[in-house]
Amino acid sequence: MSTLEDDIRDSLRSEADRLREVRPLHLPPADAHRGLRRALRPSAARWQRPWQAPVMAAAVIVLVAAALVTVKLLRNGSMVPPSPPGPATATPASSATADVIPRYYVRFGWATPPGKSASEGNNAIFVGDVRTGKTLGSYNLPQGDTLVWSASGAADDRTFVVNASVYKFAQHPVIGPSSFYLVRIFPGSADPVQVTPLPIQATSATSVATQVTSVALSADGTELAVVFNTGKSVGLGVYSVASGRLQHYWSAAISGVGRVNTPVTDPSWVGDGTVGFAFILTPNVRQDIRTLNVNAVGQNLLADSHVAWTQYVPPPPGGKYGKGTPQTCDTPVLDGDGQAVVCATSSYSASAKRLSALWLAYPLAKSARPRVIGSVQVAPDVKGFNGPNAVEWTNSSGTEVIGSWNPETVVYSKNFQGSATSVTNDFAFIGGGQIRTFPWVPGLEEAAW
Amino acid sequence: MYVDRMDTRTTAATHTEAQRHVTALYQAQALSLARLALLMLGDSAAAQDVVQDAFLGLYRRWDKLADIGAAPAYLRTSVLNGCRTLLRQRARVPFQSVSELLESAEAALIHTEEQRAVLAAVRRLPARQREALVLRYYLDMTEDQAAQAMGVSRGTVKSATSRAVAAVGRMLKEES
Numbered sequence: 330m331s332t333l334e335d336d337i338r339d340s341l342r343s344e345a346d347r348l349r350e351v352r353p354l355h356l357p358p359a360d361a362h363r364g365l366r367r368a369l370r371p372s373a374a375r376w377q378r379p380w381q382a383p384v385m386a387a388a389v390i391v392l393v394a395a396a397l398v399t400v401k402l403l404r405n406g407s408m409v410p411p412s413p414p415g416p417a418t419a420t421p422a423s424s425a426t427a428d429v430i431p432r433y434y435v436r437f438g439w440a441t442p443p444g445k446s447a448s449e450g451n452n453a454i455f456v457g458d459v460r461t462g463k464t465l466g467s468y469n470l471p472q473g474d475t476l477v478w479s480a481s482g483a484a485d486d487r488t489f490v491v492n493a494s495v496y497k498f499a500q501h502p503v504i505g506p507s508s509f510y511l512v513r514i515f516p517g518s519a520d521p522v523q524v525t526p527l528p529i530q531a532t533s534a535t536s537v538a539t540q541v542t543s544v545a546l547s548a549d550g551t552e553l554a555v556v557f558n559t560g561k562s563v564g565l566g567v568y569s570v571a572s573g574r575l576q577h578y579w580s581a582a583i584s585g586v587g588r589v590n591t592p593v594t595d596p597s598w599v600g601d602g603t604v605g606f607a608f609i610l611t612p613n614v615r616q617d618i619r620t621l622n623v624n625a626v627g628q629n630l631l632a633d634s635h636v637a638w639t640q641y642v643p644p645p646p647g648g649k650y651g652k653g654t655p656q657t658c659d660t661p662v663l664d665g666d667g668q669a670v671v672c673a674t675s676s677y678s679a680s681a682k683r684l685s686a687l688w689l690a691y692p693l694a695k696s697a698r699p700r701v702i703g704s705v706q707v708a709p710d711v712k713g714f715n716g717p718n719a720v721e722w723t724n725s726s727g728t729e730v731i732g733s734w735n736p737e738t739v740v741y742s743k744n745f746q747g748s749a750t751s752v753t754n755d756f757a758f759i760g761g762g763q764i765r766t767f768p769w770v771p772g773l774e775e776a777a778w
Numbered sequence: 779m780y781v782d783r784m785d786t787r788t789t790a791a792t793h794t795e796a797q798r799h800v801t802a803l804y805q806a807q808a809l810s811l812a813r814l815a816l817l818m819l820g821d822s823a824a825a826q827d828v829v830q831d832a833f834l835g836l837y838r839r840w841d842k843l844a845d846i847g848a849a850p851a852y853l854r855t856s857v858l859n860g861c862r863t864l865l866r867q868r869a870r871v872p873f874q875s876v877s878e879l880l881e882s883a884e885a886a887l888i889h890t891e892e893q894r895a896v897l898a899a900v901r902r903l904p905a906r907q908r909e910a911l912v913l914r915y916y917l918d919m920t921e922d923q924a925a926q927a928m929g930v931s932r933g934t935v936k937s938a939t940s941r942a943v944a945a946v947g948r949m950l951k952e953e954s
Contacts, residue, residue, distance in 0.1 A: 333943060337915050340893040340896035341911070341916040342916065344816065344817060348816050348822050351812045351826055354800070356801070450805070
């Protein structure tokens with residue numbers, strides 16, 4: 330290569346290096362991204378637009394069976410009592426004694442070394458304490474762009490497994506491998522967070538490039554259920570946390586479902602021999618909770634599992650599902666006792682003109698009505714929820730949850746031509762007669778308990 | 779029972795999955811893309827505007843993205859398209875902003891005299907030749923990759939690069 334070409338290359342690099350930082354990205358609170366959110370939390374967002382509130386006022390938007398109970402309670406004030414204007418109002422469903430609230434969480438975030446710019450940072454796992462709002466420690470992930478991750482905690486609130494798929498963007502993107510980490514927390518010790526890479530190989534189950542979409546750690550922290558999407562099939566594998574060995578794998582061919590639209594979501598353990606999972610092939614029309622005996626023989630995820638609970642929205646008059654059609658309950662998860670499905674939804678009271686986020690437990694017993702775990706009535710200026718409300722964690726009896734909801738408020742500013750939408754990410758422990766919101770922590774919306 | 783509402787922070791930038799992914803991509807890719815745009819435009823403020831627009835475009839179209847692995851290529855194409863559009867506008871309305879003048883002063887302190895001369899020559903190249911040069915010598919793309927990024931044939935890349943190098947050499951000789 331000629332000297333001139335070398336000079337051009339050196340000059341271009343020198344000029345490029347002159348730029349050392351870019352200003353932060355400012356994204357509008359747009360609403361065009363429900364697809365992926367639905368993929369991970371398969372039910373569609375509701376109350377997506379401010380104008381939907383009056384449109385929907387005539388009806389309550391929770392699913393038929395739940396709605397009848399819920400609306401009645403809302404209207405007679407026993408669940409969400411009339412309240413003076415003010416901030417979000419929370420109403421527990423019962424006054425039972427509170428159980429232990431999970432205190433520690435793991436989340437994915439961006440770690441910037443002290444004195445360095447953000448561009449010199451790294452993707453990292455963070456461990457935090459919701460009681461104090463403090464971060465206990467962090468662990469840097471391999472270089473790259475970690476775009477997919479999932480995590481799950483054991484019953485001791487001290488043991489977590491985190492999965493992170495590292496994407497390196499080059500001319501030809503390098504995707505994966507999917508790595509697993511054991512996170513253990515030792516509060517009060519000099520080294521309160523210990524992170525150990527686990528010898529779990531995702532490809533031992535699927536043998537092809539794959540995407541881990543969710544994980545569930547057993548209550549005793551010894552086994553890990555992993556949900557995969559290869560693009561052509563969905564799979565569920567059970568691994569030994571100690572050895573990383575794949576113990577059993579089931580799969581089902583799914584045609585026409587992209588990698589981001591995994592129909593198998595929200596896995597959970599019932600005891601140490603059964604895994605429950607949501608199977609949602611047609612979001613907002615039908616969702617099943619299936620149970621799988623992980624000690625039984627078999628390889629077919631659907632043939633070898635059993636439908637334990639189904640929620641179905643019949644077609645409205647005219648046969649076309651639309652914005653006014655009742656929607657299924659979001660993030661359905663089978664509780665640890667295997668007796669109820671816990672999920673999140675929302676409700677609008679026409680009489681009080683107030684919107685609520687609502688967490689329900691559907692007993693598996695047929696004809697049993699859903700039980701209201703608790704609700705949060707949002708402030709009057711909230712016009713809707715940005716994305717589905719969610720169950721982030723539930724206790725084994727399905728009586729307590731950590732719930733999240735994302736109220737949208739239209740704000741007017743002199744600096745804007747018109748209005749903008751402000752969205753908050755709110756979290757609370759709900760149940761046992763209490764509702765406790767968590768102190769705000771940056772990135773808490775990426776947390777797992 | 780009332781609950782203290784958490785402060786009314788605006789966390790829209792990380793709220794949805796799309797926001798999370800696009801933000802993660804921004805953290806990983808924005809600087810290199812802004813540098814690419816800087817080489818094309820010679821103006822860091824305009825370069826960052828183009829990059830912001832590219833990420834905004836990705837964010838708005840996230841639902842339509844079939845494969846998240848394709849996002850970087852999409853972003854680079856968007857940045858190059860944005861640069862071309864801006865260069866066309868500039869060609870119609872010659873204008874040097876205050877920031878460009880300040881940058882010129884800053885660049886004078888950073889680059890060697892030889893580098894300044896090379897960069898001045900590169901900036902005088904026609905847009906397509908400059909783009910070919912940047913893709914080939916800054917991003918180290920092959921001719922095929924550059925052709926794909928520019929939306930032209932491999933032969934066009936080859937000739938544009940060759941002409942650009944020759945033109946830079948000629949201009950440097952004229953300067954000396």
